Amino acid sequence: MVHPSSARAAPPAPGRPAPGLPTPEPDESDEARKPDSRALTRALFEQLTALERGTPEHSRVRTALIEANLPLVRYAAARFRSRNEPMEDVLQVGTIGLIHAIDRFDPGRGVQFPTFAMPTVVGEIKRYFRDNVRTVHVPRRLHELWAQVSGATEDLTVRHGRAPTTAEIAAHLKIGEDEVRACREAGRSYYASSLEAAQEGDGMPGLLDRLGYEDPELAGVEHRDLVRHLLVQLPEREQRILMLRYYRNMTQSQISAELGLSQMHVSRLLSRSFARLRSANRIDS
Structure with missing residues (x-):
């Protein structure tokens, strides 16, 4: 009872x-x-x-x-x-x-x-x-609008004999296309898929196995961009000295012979270039 x-x-x-x-x-x-x-x-x-x-x-x-x-x-x-x-x-x-x-x-x-x-x-x-x-809670208005979008999708599919476009659904309901897209995202939020779960039916490995890995060189992207930005601010001769020293791995003696300068002068120019680069380095500052 x-x-x-x-x-x-x-x-x-x-x-x-x-x-x-x-x-x-x-x-x-x-x-x-x-x-x-x-x-x-x-x-x-x-x-x-x-x-x-x-x-x-x-x-x-x-x-x-x-x-x-x-x-x-x-x-x-x-x-x-x-x-x-x-x-x-x-x-x-x-x-x-x-x-x-x-x-x-x-x-x-x-x-x-x-x-x-x-x-x-x-x-x-x-x-x-x-x-x-629902795994993800959406605003109530969006949830109710999603029901209208689902109904309009069924009606337009029967009418046209094909799946309707986002623009057609938006025109049918007299709402914006962005709202239609948001409603579709809300409609897919009932359950969260596990990253480790195998994909049903297609024999594919889990989503985690198909995600990209973290590139170890990624951390150097910002620094390389910064060096490129700072180098163009140096005088042409100092740029060349740095290129010969660190990109062609030449010694100061070899650079002095290449440019017709004394090794002491090359050393002073390198020190001055480093000082300018450090003062303009926005990351360290």
């Missing part, structure tokens, strides 16, 4: 059914039971309105209402089969929505209970996916 407090129960943890809720049996024929279920629902609500809340009889009738309308939960949950979430968890969350609908339903308004309950059941399931399943 479902206790009245179960209407305020939290959604079940993934893979674990919520205690105290009736578990829908997936093999029942909903279509065959639909007329009898609606008639039974009307009769049970007539009894429920005449009973005082919190009494054993009220709880018994309320439990009977829940069990009689579990096919409605199964119907709503079937819309979310593609979400790759255990269906038992989705059914349990949908049952919580059904309990909320039963507690709020007023038979005197002349509305059929399935019509009243379906938005509550579906809304409870959607909240479960939004708040408990």
